[in-house]
Structure formats: structure tokens, C-alpha cells
Amino acid sequence: MNARPQSTLLPSWGSVLAVVAHPDDESFGLGAIIDSFIATGARVSVLCLTHGEASSLHGVEGELRDLREGELRDAAQVLGITNVRLASYPDGALATIALEDLVGDVVAAAIACGAVGLIAFDISGVTGHPDHIRATEAAVAAGATSGLGVLGWTLPVEVAGRLAEEFGAPFVGHDNGEIHIAVEVSRTLQMRAVACHPSQAVPGSVLWRRLELLGDLEHLRWMSSLRA
Numbered sequence: 001m002n003a004r005p006q007s008t009l010l011p012s013w014g015s016v017l018a019v020v021a022h023p024d025d026e027s028f029g030l031g032a033i034i035d036s037f038i039a040t041g042a043r044v045s046v047l048c049l050t051h052g053e054a055s056s057l058h059g060v061e062g063e064l065r066d067l068r069e070g071e072l073r074d075a076a077q078v079l080g081i082t083n084v085r086l087a088s089y090p091d092g093a094l095a096t097i098a099l100e101d102l103v104g105d106v107v108a109a110a111i112a113c114g115a116v117g118l119i120a121f122d123i124s125g126v127t128g129h130p131d132h133i134r135a136t137e138a139a140v141a142a143g144a145t146s147g148l149g150v151l152g153w154t155l156p157v158e159v160a161g162r163l164a165e166e167f168g169a170p171f172v173g174h175d176n177g178e179i180h181i182a183v184e185v186s187r188t189l190q191m192r193a194v195a196c197h198p199s200q201a202v203p204g205s206v207l208w209r210r211l212e213l214l215g216d217l218e219h220l221r222w223m224s225s226l227r228a
């Protein structure tokens, strides 16, 4: 038998920095969690490391680099995000960037917003995208350097398994014993934020099925030795 998740509550962090690889990760992945943090009274800022220009999805006409920056800023406003920093590292090639450079950006962004904690994707990258893994490596290293707790967004292993089966997508999940927080969320603002990303929120995308399978729960793991 698996152990139950340890907590149903988010840590009470006054200011949170979300570290993501692509515009849309803050909405498709972390949207409901960001909304929940804000509901606890936290300010949430976002550091997005690429413009998402290499996406294979192209739901609307135009240059993805510019389109996706606009989508990110619109979504951030919907979610109530305080500040967005968008770096210009190459989409699809974050793993080729020196970790110390990425860590420097995360630390600077964390200082700028007075973050007391970081949120990111799980170190597995969740969807298997190497950029997601690299962004989280940077968040974890920055957390260690700055003495900040780092929470990683993950999927229950059953949900990851279903998505892998139905879409052939390399999702990575964790079982209950490895999930530290399972929090009840509202998806209302997340869905509105997702709608701000028409270039990516295309019909038939695995995103919709994932949200359906997750229902009103999101799952997090401590990526840092430091826990709130």
C-alpha cells in the first residue's frame, strides 16, 4: 500500500517565484497551483526562460516568439501574477546553457520579488521535455544557493500512465509515497489563463485530457531539502 500524501495545504509563503521553461507552462502546468497560492495571500511572480519559439504547435498565425510572449503576459494578468520576467534562452536547447547562467537568472528574479519559495515542474520534467528538466535543475540549484524551499509540480503515477497509454507521451508521475502535498484547487482561472494561449491550446491536445484526469487536485513534491 502506498502512504498517503503528507499535506493538503500549500506552504504559507508571502512571495513565490515560479520558474518555467516556456510561455504556457505557468498556465497549463502551474496555473491552478499559482491561483491557489494567490488565494492564500501570496504574491506570485514568474520567470520564464524561453519565448517558446520552437513549439511544434501553431494554433494561430504569426511569429511564435512574439505571439507567445503576448500570450504569457495576458495569462499572467488573468492569473493575478505580480511580475513576469521573460529570458531569451533558446527554446528546445535549455540543456545546452550553463547551469550557473540559469541559476544566476533565477536568483536575481527571486531577490527582485522577495521570494521565500520557488515552484517549478518536478525534476522529471513531467512531460519529458528536456527544457522542463533544465528549468527545474536551475530552480533547485538556486534554491540551495539562496536557502529557499523549492516545490515541484508532479502527476500521480496513475494519471501519467493513462496519458502515456492514450497519447504515447512520455509523462512521468510519482506514487503517493513520493508526493508531499496534494492540494484541492479551482480550475476556473487556470482555464481562463489557458485560453490566453491560443497558439498552444489546440483541440485534441493532451492538456485537456490531463486536466480531466486530475479533476480538482494538484500534486507537489519538495525538490529541496528545505521544507516550509
Ligand SMILES: [Zn+2]
Residues within 6 Å of the ligand: 021, 022, 024, 025, 129, 132
Ligand atoms: Zn513547456
